Amino acid sequence: VRAAAVVAHLDALDVLPALRAALRAMTAHDESALECREHWTGIIPGLERTLGLDPVAVAPFTLAWSLMYSAITHLDHLQDGDLDDDPVFRTLPHPGIGYNLVFAYYVLASSLLHTLSDQAFSSHRTTRLHRLWNKHMLRMASGQQLDLTTAKADQSALDSYQLIAQYKTGATFALVFGGLAALASDDPDFVDLFADVGELYGLLLQCSDDLRDAEDQPNLTLTLPHALQARFGHTTSAISERFWNQLYQESSHHLDELVTFLPPAMQAELRQLFVTAFGEAATQE
């Protein structure tokens, strides 16, 4: 259904056949790939429920966000020269074609925002959504820039890693949390609050993925295990486990503070999104 909606949108656009065919192929591939990335897109139904949003009405935004996330994943593969696991780009004659496809794919994603219904959402809300999109996409790109230009291991590696994780993954989730809130409410503080919760969610997701996939991390990127190695001189499962427990515990307190002024039911639903993704926080030892 997701791919069909994107293809229908694509077919109405004035693009030459070669690009249309390539974007169709990417969309079809990414729909199946997204099913394996439940930890990304699984957050959307929960947020829709929490905010009382109609999934059909907000689909242009959630589709745009999902497609954008696929686009930046392809971009990661291109920038890391990691095309073996990317069937869409593996057979391209040269990487330049891949960069053009990623660019077009991103524009296709953002153009879906224009298909939000005027009847369902005021222009005030959709304008705010567009601003939020550009704001967090620029933040995401600045995190990527830092990632690509940062030495892997020095004494400030944890601070660098935090900026990268917050500005890459954090901003991406700030966008989906804040964007859905922007479609649900005219209150800018409410939107900012959801964006902040999303940024915390993204930071945790990046840290937990890095710690769990320590063995498989590409050498080109500064990861949390690299940063911990730089800080402690060694990495062990003990450090990883205790670091995660402490981080998650502090993050849970931070979440509690963020959501204090929300209705209790909404607070509970937001906390449950974190528990579903990361489990219960460790108790204080």
Next chain:
Amino acid sequence: MSTNPQNDCREKQLANEQPSATEQPTITRRQLPRLAAIAALLALDPDVVDPNRWQPTTTGKRGHGKS
């Protein structure tokens, strides 16, 4: 308010303009937990400083973001 009629006109235009589509990025209002501070806290733990001392704990869970 400017005394120049042209500037007055421009101020009215600015007041009526739609917000820019490329809003300047702003710093997150609330500081998220700082990873370096957590590491500093762990550095006080002898089990972490000396990995040979470490015994597995049973509290807490690692994150499992990916299915």
